[in-house]
Amino acid sequence: MAAALPAPGVDAVALRASYLLEAGPVGSMPPPPTLRGMAGTAMKALAGKKMHVLLDRIAERAAFERTGVRLYDMMLQKVAVAPALPAGMTIEGVREIRDEEHSHYLMLAAAIETPGGDPTAMTPCADVTGVQGTGLVQAMGEPRLTIAQALSTLLAAEVIDNASWELLIDLANRFGQDELAAQLTGALAAEQRHEATVRQWMATALAEESGV
């Protein structure tokens, strides 16, 4: 929520500090609608562990992957009408990454549903990453962006994505979720390819743009 402008004579820094001190958390985790996936050995294995922390972070990645699909959909539109592309960059290559981001979302949605979570529910970390992503979507929606500028927007998303997948894998391992960690590791391999590919396209675009 936007804070009101401080009145004349009010110390804006002190006002901001008071907001920081008084602020509560960004929402709370919605309760699972069912405990069907938490029965038996899985429930015992998770006893004493704060499962909502893992679910919140899975939901965070799912939200970011949705943003990723939107970003690559916008790039596809841009590439389709671009008079020229950097050498090596193709619309098929962009679509391949877009489809992998979508498959990652579907995998994460299933991971949320398995222990009884709702993949459509907004969790605190999904909320925060959604707000962060609005800047990337806004930038990509600017028609005047060059291909190189659009690629730098995608690169920002991919760098965040790679670090976040690594952290999520570490968390899943700490929860003893071996099967989930294996699925996440497969997605990380794809994300590493995305980052390398986008970085390469961008390097070529910069070389062509600068003539060096």
Ligand SMILES: [Fe+2]
């Ligand atoms: Fe990616």
